[in-house]
Amino acid sequence: MGRQEFVDKTAIAKGTLIGIEQGRQEPKAGVLIAIAQAWPEYAAYLLTDEVGIKQKNPEVESISKELPKAKKAS
Numbered sequence: 001m002g003r004q005e006f007v008d009k010t011a012i013a014k015g016t017l018i019g020i021e022q023g024r025q026e027p028k029a030g031v032l033i034a035i036a037q038a039w040p041e042y043a044a045y046l047l048t049d050e051v052g053i054k055q056k057n058p059e060v061e062s063i064s065k066e067l068p069k070a071k072k073a074s
Helices: 003-010 014-021 029-038 040-048 058-073
Strands: none
């Protein structure tokens, strides 16, 4: 993916992206959030640089906790 496509997908300023790529600046929280929103499947890797992290979805976790209760009630 080229810079322009990345910028278009994330709405990160091109100058900011270049500064991060060149090591002149560290990405701020807003940049990390924009990238994580564009590619949520890589959010944990983006923040930790660890490839073996299994991400959890809070909504799925909540539903999975409520499911046994709902089965017992019915």
